[in-house]
Amino acid sequence: MRAAWAMIAPRRVLGYLGGGMGKGAAGLALLTVVSSVVSYAGTMALSRLLKPTGFGDLMSLLALGIIIAVPAVAVQTVVASRIAHWQERGTEEDVARFIRHAFAHMLVIGAAVTITYVLCIPLVVEGFALQAPGPAIALAPLVGLSFLFALLSGVLQGKSRFVALGGLILVVTVMRFGVGVAWAAVGGGAGGAIAGQSLGVALVSLVVLWWMRDLVAGSGTGAATAGLRRLPDVRTLSASTGFLSIAVLSTLDLVLAKGFMPPVQAGLYAALSVIGKAVLFLPIALSQVVVPPAVSAETQARAGNAVLRRTAVPITLSCVVIGLPLIMAPTFSMSLLFGQAYAAAGPGVLPMVLAATAFSLLFLTLTMTVAIGDQRWALLLIPGIALQIGGIWLFHGSASQVAWVQACVITSLLIVNEIGFYPLLLRAPWLGPRRRGALAR
Secondary structure, three states, rough: HHHHHHHHHHHHHHHHHHHHOHHHHHHHHOOOOOHHHHHHHHHHHHHHHHHHHHHHHHHHHHHHHHHHHHHHHHHHHHHHHEEEEEEEOOHHHHHHHHHHHHHHHHHHHHHHHHHHHHHHHHHHHHHHOOOHHHHHHHHHHHHHHHHHHHHHHHHHOOOOOOHHHHHHHHHHHHHHHHHHHHHHHHHHHHHHHHHHHHHHHHHHHHHHHHHHHHHHOOOOOHHHHHHHOOOOOOOHHHHHHHHHHHHHHHHHHHHHHHHOOOOOHHHHHHHHHHHHHHHHHHHHHHHHHHHEEEOOOOOOOOOOHHHHHHHHHHHHHHHHHHHHHHOOOOHHHHHHHHHHHHHHHHHHHHHHHHHHHHHHHHHHHHHHHHHHHHOOOOHHHHHHHHHHHHHHHOOOOHHHHHHHHHHHHHHHHHHHHHHHHHOOOOOOOOOOOOOOOHOOO
């Protein structure tokens, strides 16, 4: 108990945010909170404009888009870790050449994924029982832009420009929901909401590309040509597997709810998923802070899980601060945030907050393992997907049942990690010094 209190004492937490994690991390946290408020307000507006059935279509398609664009998240983390590595060992010229190389490499991956999705649009329309193909078509540019946005974020993340990263997240959030809500309000429906988000991301990305032009090496270095020809290496494929698994865990529940449940119940669960995403918004952003210090710990042979444990404290506390008011008045919260039509989803708030809290720590651990090049940890997530599918197949009578399945699956994975991999609370001498010192390789 004394050790646990030492981890969460107010002075220690402030040290994590202001000192240990750096002032940039505190700025990122502040900007992410504002982004979360904007995102939440936009989502609530869409829930009222589209009603439960249309809102279920929107959220399930966006969940599908997240799963499809998972390689973008994986490449972002790999790019960030390699830029941090070059920042320590190389020169600015090396970093600039690598960024140009990464842009070309991401272009190939993004184009391949987007084209594959376009070819599968008829299957998406049929599988999601969409009344028109418009929403599925509108998702295609958003998938492609996800790769560009991930690369821009990875550059800022690797250079430890966390305030700029937070500003980028905020501006993209404002543009996504500003244009998306406006398009839906004039009768665009779910397709208009998705197309508006694509337009918002595109406008911001073009501006940021122009702003970053001095960070990228010019032509004649051969970096872009090498990037176009390069195939994903083992580390990138391993990272993609991990992020794909965790994206499936965080979004497949929406897709399964859409398939197994009546439209109204699927819409109620979509609202619950928004509750989970609201709890996760700040923790996911804070997880990005862990990459540069993880690479530094690897380079300098620092022992132990210090970076992981230090970052886990503010992440957990942020989940508690955001989730506790929702848990205390679940039915009122759902009615206030989404409208009276969503009040029946109140019993699912508690399990959804629990699932989001456990998921935030899993995501942090995944980000750490990708940053240090651990290619084994991602295998832990694969059995969880099987449990998720089986659990929701057996228990989908209501939105709260699906939420409890999600909470049980994610929490079980976190417990397995605590016992056998990278413990956040326990001391695990039975793992041996090699495993315990994996962060210091």
